[in-house]
Amino acid sequence: MSTDTTADAITSRPAGREARERLYRYLLFTCAATSIFITVGIVFLLAKDAIDFFTMVSPVEFFTGTTWLLPRNEFGVLPLLTGTLLVTIIAAAIALPIGVAAAVYLSEYASERARSILKPALEILAGIPTVVYGIFALVYVTPFLRIFGLPLNTFNVLSASLMVGIMIIPMVSSLSEDAMSAVPDSLREAAYGIGATKYEVSTGVVIPAAVSGIFSSFILALSRAIGETMIVAVAMGSRSRLFDFANPLQNLWQGNQPMTAAMIQINSADNVSGPGFKSMFAIGLTLFVITFLMNLASNRIAARYREEYN
Structure with missing residues (x-):
């Protein structure tokens, strides 16, 4: 042929x-x-109803108002926004260091057998229904924290935030571990060759090389925390409060209402109509914009610090 x-x-x-x-x-x-x-289509319909709301309520009143009371038609979103940010910050303070530490162990220290057991076991947390986390926070976490003398109300921010942080640990650890595992072994071997210890290799070589993936996991986890609904709806209560800068710890002991819980309350109320019902879409659009900007920033930062290996 x-x-x-x-x-x-x-x-x-x-x-x-x-x-x-x-x-x-x-x-x-x-x-x-x-x-x-x-x-x-979802964004279009959300924006359409939100615009209808802003024809009845001034956007200035909505974004700068300090009181959210549906019965009195007071639609200031700031208390809901501060409640959401408070939960997110506390959850991040718990999940980010624990998640990265778990990722470093799984990537650099654990044996293949230990990794094959621990990583799936850790990811089981991601499969637990969030309402279970909320009930656990209400029934077990709050009474446990009271043992240490914390003056917690039945519904409080601290217990809910702790459970939100635990919930997003698997996302941080799994994505960060994937980013660390993608770092070429040649970088590790070069560091070992000049006498670096495993800890020095992990913190001085692997983490900096995987920083774009780690940071992306942070943003995705925080976006998940901001949008969490059932944990905060069950464990935080349904009364919105503006952040009290004069007594910061008091904000943790008492209940609050983030944006997602407020949307549930509006949707479940039988007598809410007009601007009260439409406010749910304005809150949803605000939440969408926040998470969109966070993911956009994540993509920009990840692209800025991404390492490419041949």
Whole structure:
């Protein structure tokens, strides 16, 4: 057989194969376009109802008001926003260091057998229904913290925030461990070659090399914490409060209401109509913008510090 005939046999494609490839291409494009269309549709409908709300309530009143009381048609979102940020900050203070430490252990210290057991066991936390976390915070965490003399109300910010932090640990640890595992072994071997210890390699080589992936895991976990609903709805109560700068710890002992819990309250109320009902979409749009900006910043920072290895 000649060389030309062999080359033609290798590069040629049967008509049926080309048709299947074309079908797969169109099918995959349809799936991608459908997901984008659904997302755009949700945002459009959310913005449409939010605009209806802002025709009845001034945006200045909504974004600068310090009181959220539906019965009195007071729609200041600042108490809800501060409640959301308070939960997110406390949850981040718990989940980020623990998640990164767990990722370092799984990536650098654990044996293959230990990793095969510990990583799936850690990720089981991500499969627990969030309402279970909320009930656990209400029934067990709050009484436990009271043993240490903390003056916690039945519904309080601290217990809910602790459980939100525990809930997002698997996301931080799993994504960070994946980023650390992607660091080439040649970097580790070079560090060991100049006498570095395992701790020095982990903190001075692996973590800096994987910083873009680690930071992305932080942003995704914080976005998940901001959007958490059931834990805060069960364990934090339903009364919104503006952050008290004069007595910061008091904000942890008492209950509060983040934006997601307020949306549940609005949707479950039978007598809410007009601007009260439409306010749910304004809160949702505000929450969407916050998480969108966080993910946008994550992508920019990850692209800025991403390392490429050949």
